[in-house]
Amino acid sequence: MSKAGVVNLLDLPPLQVTGWLQTFDTVISDCDATLWHDDVAIPGAADVLNLLQRRFGKRVYLITNNGTKTRQEIFERSQRLGFELASEAQIISPTSTIVNYLRQSDKFDGKKQRVYVVGNAAIERELSGAGIESFGAGKPEQLDIKWQDFVEREFSTPTAAVDVGAVVVGWDEHYSYCKMARACHILTANPDCAFLTTNKDAVHKYPAYHIPGTGAFVAGIEACAEREALEMGKPNPLVLEPLLKGSALDVKRTLMVGDCLKIDVSFARNCGMQSLLVGTGSYQLETLHALQADSSASNPLVPDVYLPKLGDLLPYI
Numbered sequence: 001m002s003k004a005g006v007v008n009l010l011d012l013p014p015l016q017v018t019g020w021l022q023t024f025d026t027v028i029s030d031c032d033a034t035l036w037h038d039d040v041a042i043p044g045a046a047d048v049l050n051l052l053q054r055r056f057g058k059r060v061y062l063i064t065n066n067g068t069k070t071r072q073e074i075f076e077r078s079q080r081l082g083f084e085l086a087s088e089a090q091i092i093s094p095t096s097t098i099v100n101y102l103r104q105s106d107k108f109d110g111k112k113q114r115v116y117v118v119g120n121a122a123i124e125r126e127l128s129g130a131g132i133e134s135f136g137a138g139k140p141e142q143l144d145i146k147w148q149d150f151v152e153r154e155f156s157t158p159t160a161a162v163d164v165g166a167v168v169v170g171w172d173e174h175y176s177y178c179k180m181a182r183a184c185h186i187l188t189a190n191p192d193c194a195f196l197t198t199n200k201d202a203v204h205k206y207p208a209y210h211i212p213g214t215g216a217f218v219a220g221i222e223a224c225a226e227r228e229a230l231e232m233g234k235p236n237p238l239v240l241e242p243l244l245k246g247s248a249l250d251v252k253r254t255l256m257v258g259d260c261l262k263i264d265v266s267f268a269r270n271c272g273m274q275s276l277l278v279g280t281g282s283y284q285l286e287t288l289h290a291l292q293a294d295s296s297a298s299n300p301l302v303p304d305v306y307l308p309k310l311g312d313l314l315p316y317i
């Protein structure tokens with residue numbers, strides 16, 4: 001497909017769409033705003049992925065940057081909403097990527113070291129399921145003392161950071177000065193400590209308001225610790241490494257489906273996969289045309305193909 005413009009699959013002759021379906025063996029699909037909105041499935045999305053598996057033998061993986069649920073919890077949601085997946089191994093989530101990363105790290109010793117989590121309880125559950133001890137998730141740091149007393153009490157002994165092998169940042173409704181302080185202290189006291197984040201999506205946009213995402217939290221800690229967090233979500237191609245190592249997919253024969261240009265199409269480009277952008281999130285065809293007309297970049301992000309919604313593929317399968 002041409003990268004010069006945005007190709008709407010609905011504008012192509014049916015035979016050409018059928019031919020395009022033969023260009024990939026594996027589909028990796030984003031979840032939020034591509035397959036579902038919260039707990040409501042987007043019409044036709046499950047039918048398309050189920051039929052691509054059943055009729056054409058395609059391999060299907062779901063991928064998300066949502067770090068507020070474990071991989072098992074995302075798998076359970078997919079089952080409730082009608083997606084036919086054999087097991088949670090078909091889900092790629094930041095929490096499971098974090099576990100994979102720590103297990104394979106030469107510097108992290110899960111028997112002796114703990115993880116400090118600035119984030120929600122799902123990260124703790126995923127780590128705990130893998131036998132990795134963590135602390136800090138899902139609750140505020142000490143609130144009953146002044147911050148000066150907190151710093152004096154918590155950081156004045158050498159043991160405050162010594163057994164912490166990783167700081168993990170995720171979406172955290174209890175984010176605070178004291179959490180930033182502890183993360184900063186650990187990361188600067190121990191240069192070998194891993195610094196991971198579920199994703200760097202800085203803002204969650206809704207029609208009526210924009211609110212901070214994980215990227216905003218992690219940026220504050222990066223600034224004070226003077227270290228850069230490693231992203232355990234899209235668009236970092238590292239996320240695909242477990243599948244690539246297991247030869248589960250060939251990126252040249254893999255289609256990435258998503259609703260977000262900066263995250264999903266960028267991820268496809270970083271990994272060498274082709275991309276299908278769906279209009280059930282923030283980007284519709286008109287938005288893409290406007291962005292292209294405005295863009296001064298020499299190599300602007302453009303999906304290979306576009307559909308108003310994934311379910312529009314049904315007539316071709």
Ligand SMILES: [Mg+2]
Nearest residue numbers: 030032033259
């Ligand atoms: Mg999405």
